[in-house]
Amino acid sequence: MFIKDLYTIRSTYREDMKVRGYQFGKGEKSACIVGSLRGDEIQQMYICARLVHILKELESNGCISAGRQILVIPEVSAYAINIGTRFFGVYDADLNRSFPGSRYGEPAARLANALMAEMGDYVYGIQFTSFYMKGEFVPHVRMMETGYQNASLANLFGLPYVMVRKPAPIDTKTLNFNWQNEATAAFSVYTNQNEQVDEKSASQAVAAVLRFLTRMGIIRYESHSGYISHVLYESDLSDVNAASGGIFRGMALAGQDVRYGNPIAQIIDPFDGSVKETIKAPTDGIVFFAHTDSLIGENDVAYRLIHRLHE
Amino acid sequence: MIETVAKLELPVGEHIVIRKNRLVPVEGEQAANGRMTLVSGIHGDELEGQYICYEVGRRVREHPEYLRGILDIFPALNPLGIDTAHRTVPKINMDMNRMFPGDPAGGMMDRVVAAVVSDIIGSDICLDIHASDSFVREIPQVRLSQDFAEKLLPFAMLTNVDMIWKNATATVHESTLAHSLNVLNVPALVVEMGQGQSVNRQYGDQVVDGIFNVMSHMGLWTGPVNETQIPAVSDDGEVEFIRSEETGIFLPLMAHNHYVRRSDVIGEIVDPYSGTIKSRVCAPVGGLLFTLRVYPVVYEGDLLARILGQP
Ligand SMILES: [Zn+2]
Numbered sequence: 001m002f003i004k005d006l007y008t009i010r011s012t013y014r015e016d017m018k019v020r021g022y023q024f025g026k027g028e029k030s031a032c033i034v035g036s037l038r039g040d041e042i043q044q045m046y047i048c049a050r051l052v053h054i055l056k057e058l059e060s061n062g063c064i065s066a067g068r069q070i071l072v073i074p075e076v077s078a079y080a081i082n083i084g085t086r087f088f089g090v091y092d093a094d095l096n097r098s099f100p101g102s103r104y105g106e107p108a109a110r111l112a113n114a115l116m117a118e119m120g121d122y123v124y125g126i127q128f129t130s131f132y133m134k135g136e137f138v139p140h141v142r143m144m145e146t147g148y149q150n151a152s153l154a155n156l157f158g159l160p161y162v163m164v165r166k167p168a169p170i171d172t173k174t175l176n177f178n179w180q181n182e183a184t185a186a187f188s189v190y191t192n193q194n195e196q197v198d199e200k201s202a203s204q205a206v207a208a209v210l211r212f213l214t215r216m217g218i219i220r221y222e223s224h225s226g227y228i229s230h231v232l233y234e235s236d237l238s239d240v241n242a243a244s245g246g247i248f249r250g251m252a253l254a255g256q257d258v259r260y261g262n263p264i265a266q267i268i269d270p271f272d273g274s275v276k277e278t279i280k281a282p283t284d285g286i287v288f289f290a291h292t293d294s295l296i297g298e299n300d301v302a303y304r305l306i307h308r309l310h311e
Numbered sequence: 312m313i314e315t316v317a318k319l320e321l322p323v324g325e326h327i328v329i330r331k332n333r334l335v336p337v338e339g340e341q342a343a344n345g346r347m348t349l350v351s352g353i354h355g356d357e358l359e360g361q362y363i364c365y366e367v368g369r370r371v372r373e374h375p376e377y378l379r380g381i382l383d384i385f386p387a388l389n390p391l392g393i394d395t396a397h398r399t400v401p402k403i404n405m406d407m408n409r410m411f412p413g414d415p416a417g418g419m420m421d422r423v424v425a426a427v428v429s430d431i432i433g434s435d436i437c438l439d440i441h442a443s444d445s446f447v448r449e450i451p452q453v454r455l456s457q458d459f460a461e462k463l464l465p466f467a468m469l470t471n472v473d474m475i476w477k478n479a480t481a482t483v484h485e486s487t488l489a490h491s492l493n494v495l496n497v498p499a500l501v502v503e504m505g506q507g508q509s510v511n512r513q514y515g516d517q518v519v520d521g522i523f524n525v526m527s528h529m530g531l532w533t534g535p536v537n538e539t540q541i542p543a544v545s546d547d548g549e550v551e552f553i554r555s556e557e558t559g560i561f562l563p564l565m566a567h568n569h570y571v572r573r574s575d576v577i578g579e580i581v582d583p584y585s586g587t588i589k590s591r592v593c594a595p596v597g598g599l600l601f602t603l604r605v606y607p608v609v610y611e612g613d614l615l616a617r618i619l620g621q622p
Contacts, residue, residue, distance in 0.1 A: 010558045010611060012582065086404065089610065090446070104554065107612040132403055169485035170409050241418065245320035270323045295322035299419045 001056050007114040009107065017079045024055045027067035030218045032122035033209065034073045034175065037095040039080025043193040044128035047205045048074035063220040070218060076115060096129065099178040116178060125179040125186040126209060130194040134293040136254040139204055142188040144171060146180045151231045154187055156215045157208040158226020164233050230309050238283055240303040242267055244276050248296040252303065256287045265302050283307045317426035319419050327391060329427060334371050334382040344530040345435040346381040353408045353488060355392020357442035359505040362515040367522055380531030388427060396508060409484065411491040428491055435529060436466055437499040439489050445507030446606040447614055448567050451514050452476055454501045459493045467500055469528055471521030471539040474601060474619060478547045506605055545619050551596050553616040555580060555609040557589045567603040577616050580609065596620040
């Protein structure tokens with residue numbers, strides 16, 4: 001293992017923020033794995049830290065394939081993590097909306113640019129990321145539909161679902177999108193938690209990455225075969241919105257099967273405890289995303305259901 | 312008359328409400344020659360537009376007989392943000408000016424945004440009034456995207472700002488209100504001035520004079536109009552960005568909105584621990600110092616000043 005300093009941000013009042021990459025093997029830049037780009041992505045950092053731990057062991061056992069190189073970057077925003085903010089610096093910069101960045105730009109753009117210079121020419125790019133709304137996803141790999149994506153590669157993670165998303169203008173500044181623009185096959189892995197460490201879901205993510213690296217011939221590792229992934233498009237999902245605001249009592253979990261007409265959540269009046277609304281499943285399906293915040297506003301998304309599976 | 316454009320229930324005993332003031336000719340709406348919409352407060356920490364909305368309303372109330380068109384004034388598109396000095400939409404922490412055109416069947420903010428757009432459609436002109444952030448001070452300016460410059464420039468020339476900046480990349484993002492409206496054939500200008508979390512009354516009066524000048528040219532206002540100036544028009548290539556190459560405390564040595572010569576010292580970056588000057592920031596070109604940093608703590612890459620170069 002070789003620790004590489006990728007970028008340093010200097011502050012007048014704090015110790016330098018050093019972004020570090022953990023490099024395994026030598027040769028072709030095969031896989032780059034990135035954890036926390038935001039200060040609340042603790043689970044994402046933890047998954048990478050566990051990968052570093054395992055890859056170190058694999059390397060000392062000679063299990064990194066000859067001529068293959070892996071770079072793991074557990075976090076790029078220690079300054080935000082250590083003060084408990086999602087975004088970076090006084091401008092509240094979202095690093096996952098700062099790519100490809102610029103060498104002459106603002107601090108976040110310079111950081112993104114330096115990272116891109118380092119990460120841009122890997123064959124595979126894997127990022128652990130999070131959603132702006134509090135909630136639980138069924139574990140899945142996400143790819144952007146950029147014309148370069150290859151959903152069958154994403155199946156090799158062996159997670160239950162692969163989601164292919166059409167990029168909106170706001171997505172064009174994400175790491176995933178810019179990786180694909182640099183001809184890196186880019187995958188975003190969504191797991192259950194951000195701010196809390198969830199061991200079970202972390203283990204699943206670690207196993208998925210090791211499985212992928214094994215199947216690509218980058219490492220040698222005994223992997224279980226995992227799931228046969230279903231590929232989903234946005235049109236395969238139906239949003240279930242709350243018709244009123246109040247306290248959210250969710251009754252279905254991510255990954256759960258729901259039946260048409262069955263109650264899946266209640267909105268409770270925050271003053272008198274009465275049930276303002278019972279949300280019923282509008283279709284048979286599987287819960288892809290579940291709102292988990294204890295409060296909900298009118299028309300906020302309570303669930304996203306998979307209403308159709310392609311075989 | 313104050314009208315409600317969107318109203319959605321928040322979790323606990325409150326709604327998010329988007330309101331506008333509709334001013335009409337004394338003879339009624341049917342006598343109107345057209346419609347102008349003023350919006351502000353997409354970014355909750357930008358308050359310059361609050362004075363402008365007030366002052367435009369005040370002048371119309373003083374002489375309602377001169378109004379020959381419909382004037383819709385939206386002081387706060389992001390009312391929760393402006394009420395709490397949050398730039399973004401509180402709780403989801405998303406930039407509202409990256410959510411347009413919204414979705415009438417989407418989540419809460421998607422619907423709010425879609426309702427605003429659908430209400431503004433039908434206007435003959437829309438001015439989206441921003442302030443600078445809390446970090447740099449700006450002269451009154453209109454920012455245009457190159458795509459719509461030809462159509463918008465004649466309106467922009469009437470706004471009495473100091474400068475029209477064509478192709479100012481940061482503000483011409485596809486998901487902004489202005490871009491969405493322009494695509495929908497409502498000419499929309501972005502006005503930028505002053506600084507965050509404050510009101511500069513002099514700049515406000517200048518832009519208000521411009522707004523009445525635009526209305527007068529469009530036949531929406533028949534009253535007297537104060538004398539206005541012709542703005543300087545610039546392209547990206549003529550604007551010089553000066554960024555900090557150090558971390559420290561920036562102390563400006565030049566006044567904002569002044570002409571500088573090449574090599575003039577604009578300011579110093581100092582170290583409060585050692586009592587030393589870390590660097591002197593010099594003007595790379597002569598010209599108008601139209602942006603100047605007011606917030607002293609700087610990182611490498613932070614914007615210190617912008618100069619509109621003299622040809
Ligand atoms: Zn703004």
